[in-house]
Amino acid sequence: MTPPLSRAEAEVFERFHDAVFVRDMEGTIHFWNSASAALYGWPSHTALGANARTLLKCKHGCDAHSTADAQVLADGYWEGELSRLTGSGDRRLVNARWSLLKDAGGNPVGILETGYDISSAKDLERHLKASEYRYRNLFQAMAASFWELDFTAVGPKIRALLDAGVRDLEPYFLAHPEVVRDMMQSTRVLDLNDHSLRLFGRGDRNEMLGTIDRYWPDESIQVYARCVVKSLAGLPNNIEVTRLRTLEGNVFECLFTACFSKENLARGVILIGIIDLSELAAARHALEIMQTELAHVARISILGELSASITHEIKQPLTSISTYAQAALRWLKRPQPDLQEVENALLQIIGEAQRTDDVIGRIRAMALRRPAEETQVSLNEVVQDSLKFTDHELRKHSIRLTLDLTGALPPVRADRVLLQQVIVNLVMNAAQAMASANRSPRALTLRSDCPDGRQLRIEVLDSGPGIAPGLEDKVFQSFFTTKSTGMGMGLPICRSIIEAAGGQIRMANREDGQSGARVTVTLPGLAVSA
Ligand code: ADP
Numbered sequence: 001m002t003p004p005l006s007r008a009e010a011e012v013f014e015r016f017h018d019a020v021f022v023r024d025m026e027g028t029i030h031f032w033n034s035a036s037a038a039l040y041g042w043p044s045h046t047a048l049g050a051n052a053r054t055l056l057k058c059k060h061g062c063d064a065h066s067t068a069d070a071q072v073l074a075d076g077y078w079e080g081e082l083s084r085l086t087g088s089g090d091r092r093l094v095n096a097r098w099s100l101l102k103d104a105g106g107n108p109v110g111i112l113e114t115g116y117d118i119s120s121a122k123d124l125e126r127h128l129k130a131s132e133y134r135y136r137n138l139f140q141a142m143a144a145s146f147w148e149l150d151f152t153a154v155g156p157k158i159r160a161l162l163d164a165g166v167r168d169l170e171p172y173f174l175a176h177p178e179v180v181r182d183m184m185q186s187t188r189v190l191d192l193n194d195h196s197l198r199l200f201g202r203g204d205r206n207e208m209l210g211t212i213d214r215y216w217p218d219e220s221i222q223v224y225a226r227c228v229v230k231s232l233a234g235l236p237n238n239i240e241v242t243r244l245r246t247l248e249g250n251v252f253e254c255l256f257t258a259c260f261s262k263e264n265l266a267r268g269v270i271l272i273g274i275i276d277l278s279e280l281a282a283a284r285h286a287l288e289i290m291q292t293e294l295a296h297v298a299r300i301s302i303l304g305e306l307s308a309s310i311t312h313e314i315k316q317p318l319t320s321i322s323t324y325a326q327a328a329l330r331w332l333k334r335p336q337p338d339l340q341e342v343e344n345a346l347l348q349i350i351g352e353a354q355r356t357d358d359v360i361g362r363i364r365a366m367a368l369r370r371p372a373e374e375t376q377v378s379l380n381e382v383v384q385d386s387l388k389f390t391d392h393e394l395r396k397h398s399i400r401l402t403l404d405l406t407g408a409l410p411p412v413r414a415d416r417v418l419l420q421q422v423i424v425n426l427v428m429n430a431a432q433a434m435a436s437a438n439r440s441p442r443a444l445t446l447r448s449d450c451p452d453g454r455q456l457r458i459e460v461l462d463s464g465p466g467i468a469p470g471l472e473d474k475v476f477q478s479f480f481t482t483k484s485t486g487m488g489m490g491l492p493i494c495r496s497i498i499e500a501a502g503g504q505i506r507m508a509n510r511e512d513g514q515s516g517a518r519v520t521v522t523l524p525g526l527a528v529s530a
Contacts, residue, residue: 004103005031005112016114019094022101024110027051039094039117041087057085068098072111076100081118093119145196145274149212152268153186158228169232173225177218180225184213187224190269199276200246207247217245223256231260231270244274252278291496296369298493299421303367305428309392313359317352324348362388365417372418372500376411376526379419379448379456386423387446393428397435397442404447409456410525414501422494422505426460426519429490432483433464433517455503455522463516466509475507498523 005013005022010031013020019039022031032047040047040056047055072078078098083091096115103109139146158169161179166172173180189209200215201208216224220242230238238258245251255275264270303310328345331338362385383405387394394401412419427444434442445461467475474480476495481488491507498505503523510518 004101004109018114018116020112020114021047021052022110022112023052025108027053029055030110039086039092039115040084041090046087056082058082072098072100073108082115091119092117093122139193140195142193143195145199145276146193147189147196147212147272147274148191149270149272150188150190150268151183151186151270153188154183154228155268157183157186158232170225170229173229174222177221180221180228181213183228184216184221184224185211187212196274199274200244202247214247215244217243217251219243219251227258227260227270231258231265236260241277252276253281254278291500292371293369294489295372295418295421295493295497298425298489299366299417301487302421302424302428302490303363306389306393306424309389309396310359310363312392314356317355317359320352321349321356324352359388366420368417370417372415374413374415374501377414377416377419378411379409379458379523380405380407382416382419383423383446383448383458386420386427389420389424390427390431393431394444397431398440399431399434399442399444402443402445404445406449409448409450410527412456412501412503412523413526414523415497418497419501422497422521423458423460425490425494426521430460430462430464430517430519434462437465439463450525454525456525458521458523460519460521461510461512461514461516463514466515466517467507472507476505 013031014033016033017035019036020031020033021029021036023029029047029050029052032042032044034044036047037043042050042055068078068080076099080096082094082096084094086092094115095118096113099112100108101110101112157179161169161172188211192205192208197203197205197208223238223240223242226240227238237260238256240256241253242256243251243253244256254277257273259271259273261271324345328342328349331341331345366389383403387401387403423446427446430444434444441463443463445459447459447461448457450456476491477488478492479488480491491505495505498521501523503521505519505521507517507519510516
């Protein structure tokens with residue numbers, strides 16, 4: 001029996017945006033509006049007379065359809081989701097509503113279905129669920145601490161500050177750390193991952209929720225302040241290395257990242273990530289100690305090499321002191337003591353004693369084991385002090401020294417003793433290279449300048465054999481040596497000292513037509529304040 005659908009009803013359904021079609025109790029389609037044609041891809045001349053189940057190949061199969069049929073027969077209505085095949089072979093998820101049509105006698109004659117496509121809405125939901133799942137996974141699985149903070153209570157406090165006329169928040173927060181502390185007490189932990197429990201907590205999640213100021217030592221308070229300032233300025237994040245505190249009260253170094261996404265800010269939420277750097281900091285500290293130790297050992301070893309020169313330097317004034325003392329005695333023992341001569345001899349003794357004192361002081365500074373201490377240093381002074389150590393060594397090997405130091409150079413920031421160690425090492429290497437080559441004349445030039453106005457340069461040029469091609473970098477590797485009693489640690493230590501001061505050291509052969517090696521040290525010059 002043909003389902004009753006008046007012409008007027010058909011015209012109304014034709015205008016519907018939803019797909020509307022009517023089928024009889026056997027499934028044959030008797031009405032098919034344009035929206036059905038658009039949704040399912042079958043024109044009305046194909047759909048009309050066709051069987052709805054065959055045409056639309058419902059994915060849920062006959063059972064689901066039969067249950068729906070039974071329900072619509074019993075209740076007169078059914079609503080649900082159906083996955084259907086379109087004329088172009090795509091599957092579409094359709095939200096369908098069925099109404100039972102009856103004849104005048106109340107007998108079921110057909111089903112009127114209205115439906116609309118929910119495929120993209122379902123896709124979106126699936127996508128959101130997957131992304132939520134991924135986010136949760138990342139939140140939990142990463143070896144970093146993640147926190148979700150609620151700062152809704154901070155907004156009114158900032159507004160009150162702005163209303164009170166505070167224009168520049170950054171200096172205000174610097175001057176009023178108690179205001180920052182108060183804002184922290186109003187910022188609450190909404191959620192955190194398991195890694196945060198391990199890093200900051202004692203295993204109890206609930207203990208960790210609540211205000212965040214417990215995790216911020218006073219020294220890091222401005223990190224929070226900068227987060228406020230940057231988020232208000234519309235910046236996307238604030239990243240800095242800082243120190244935070246665990247619930248047990250241990251303060252540790254960490255990389256702190258706060259993320260101010262617009263979506264989160266609108267909800268009064270910010271996300272922060274924290275990576276523990278304490279192991280890295282401990283490793284860095286151990287490395288610094290090792291470098292200091294190594295540099296010290298190397299200095300002692302240079303002093304060992306210089307022992308003949310040191311003995312000579314100390315012996316010389318001692319001999320003079322003895323000579324002047326004997327002369328003074330002679331002047332005193334005369335029948336007519338010459339007190340003027342005695343005074344002269346005593347003044348010489350004081351001078352020589354001072355010289356000895358200077359030598360011992362210099363050696364003591366070199367021999368002392370102490371952490372590096374950076375100060376403003378004049379490179380020319382360092383060169384001259386270093387040459388006092390090597391003076392005798394150069395004379396011993398008949399090496400002619402040329403000093404070509406440019407005056408009024410800007411200072412550098414470095415440890416004076418370590419720089420001295422570098423220069424002494426380079427001069428000793430040059431002296432040894434020239435002595436081993438057995439050719440004359442032996443000439444050493446030390447030059448200082450500032451070619452580009454910013455980088456200071458020291459060059460050590462010798463007239464030795466130079467270095468074999470390809471060894472320019474190798475000589476800076478630990479334990480590389482061509483000497484029978486060498487350790488191969490001098491140049492690597494020089495490099496670590498110079499690089500720690502922000503400079504560079506290079507070795508090459510001379511390019512001025514003379515044979516020999518050229519070592520170039522560059523260091524950043526400091527701006528001289530007026
Ligand atoms: P060591 O002096 O114990 O050998 P260094 O690290 O100071 O250790 O030097 C490594 C090597 O670099 C030396 O053995 C030598 O081969 C080369 N070298 C260093 N300075 C010079 C130089 N002025 N001329 C030629 N070779 C040099």
